[in-house]
Amino acid sequence: MICRRCIGMRLATKKDIINAIEYYAPQKYALSKDNPGTQIGELIGNVSNCIVALDATEEVVDKAVEINAELIISHHPVFMEPLKNLTNKYIGNVAKKAIKNDITIYTSHTNLDVAPHIGVNHALIDTLSLDFKKLSNLLNTYKQDFYKIVVYVPKEYLESLKEIIFSSGGGRIGEYSDCSFSTLGNGTFKPLPGTNPFIGEIEKRDNLDEYRLETIVNSENLDKVIENILKEHPYEEPAYDVYQLEQPYHQVGLGLIGELTAPINCDELLDIVENKLDTRINFSGEKKSYINKIAVCGGSGGKLINQAVASGADAFITGDIKYHEALDAYGRGLIVIDAGHRETELPVINKLVSYLDNYYKNQETNFIAYYNQEKILTGRESNI
Structure with missing residues (x-):
């Protein structure tokens, strides 16, 4: 079906947009059990509207239908495990609506987590507005x-x-x-x-x-x-x-760590995280008056506590921290700030939209940041 309003417009193609993302976040960067790439549909055709979201939920697909978006870029995969059946339940409805409306869903997951410049952790650092002397990976996962x-x-x-x-x-x-x-x-x-x-x-x-x-x-x-x-x-x-050559000209990895240009105290850091990410946090550890080295890992970073401690971090900002992970960090003198899985990954949505807007500034494709409204693991409102 030809989109009449697209005739004569200078539009990016689906394939071009994916190539722009994979310039910094190629699928080869993804961890072994991940499932990045095209989830539903084909990378064929022009794009007038592209939605960028954390998850390609039914709500997001409905929004894509409403605004005539041809492409959804999601961070989390629609299909993480091998597919055994597809019914009229949640994932089935997502697939059915996307296919019916010729909407392609593409995922950039752990390859975007570790990506330089436009990745999850660089976006988190930018949003926190912390000034570092230099940043390095917490855990290298890919070496070219x-x-x-x-x-x-x-x-x-x-x-x-x-x-x-x-x-x-x-x-x-x-x-x-x-x-x-x-x-x-x-x-x-x-x-x-x-x-x-x-x-x-x-x-x-x-x-x-x-x-x-x-x-x-x-x-x-x-x-x-x-x-x-x-x-x-x-x-x-x-x-x-x-x-x-032996020297690592190009390495990517999970998490980032760096030394601040000027140290801050613990309460200052907690306020920055809460205010910049607009969230309520949990933290563990003895409050320090001098925090100089900070590690971050957007999403779920509990398995990187060993790396954060070994790298000399005073504080670690991440999400999805389990009780025993927090206890382990506490015993080793590391302040852990749990700002939430979703909240520490949301900054990458604006980062991607800004990157694509600039990349296609001479074309008429619209890139829309969409923040899912589904209530996932939220606290209940108080009756007091």
């Missing part, structure tokens, strides 16, 4: 392998070969692209019978001024970079070397 590739090339082909490497995915270090180093040197070679040299004569050793061009490339792009170097290099037999 990198290689240094070195190739020798005559001066007149140096820049064109750089472009080939960069366009094939090489030369990326963190948030910097087109990274390389080159130095001038002198090489020797002697073409043997049966060769077809670009320069030089058969059976005669020659000297040639060449540039040593080196850059780095991740494991996913290594084969493509080498293939394109060999295809575009002027030499019949290009000389190149590949070295596997």
Whole structure:
């Protein structure tokens, strides 16, 4: 069915939007038992309205139908366990309504938890407005392998070969692209019978001024970079070397920890968490007058208490803390602030919407942050 109001509009496609999210939160970052990705529908077609929510509940699907949204981005999966049946109960109704109205539901779960820049924990840090000297992961969960590739090339082909490497995915270090180093040197070679040299004569050793061009490339792009170097290099037999690197150029993980630019006391921190997240908190631990190092983990972070203690955290902000986890932290001198699973993850909704709005600022797709109104684990109102 063609949307008449979309004719002539410059709209992002479903696939483009998912690619924008997976630039920072690819599915390979997800933990082993997770189920990220397309839950319902297909990544085909344009998007006039896209809802971003924590959960793709029936309420959210109803809202999508109401505003003619073609895509729902949810943080939590619709289907976490293998599906045995689909009935007219809750999940069945979600699927039925989404399919009937051609709405695609896509999930970015633990891959978004660990994602840099747009992820759950970076969004939580931004919302709390705490100033850190530097942030690092509490628990590394994914490390990208990198290689240094070195190739020798005559001066007149140096820049064109750089472009080939960069366009094939090489030369990326963190948030910097087109990274390389080159130095001038002198090489020797002697073409043997049966060769077809670009320069030089058969059976005669020659000297040639060449540039040593080196850059780095991740494991996913290594084969493509080498293939394109060999295809575009002027030499019949290009000389190149590949070295596997040990340093962790790119790691992602659960939780974040950092040292504040200026220490605060415990009551100040508790007030910040309650006010910025607009929630009532629970906490355990002896109130300290000097809190310098803080760890955070949006959602459920009880299993990271060991990492928080080992990293020297004075306080740990998270959700879903169990009694015995709090008791363990208390005995080890760690203040634990339980601000709620939902409340510590909600900031990522605005973070994603802001990112997508900016990414598609020259297009007319609308991105809508939607905060589910279902009452999940809420306290009852007092009659006093």
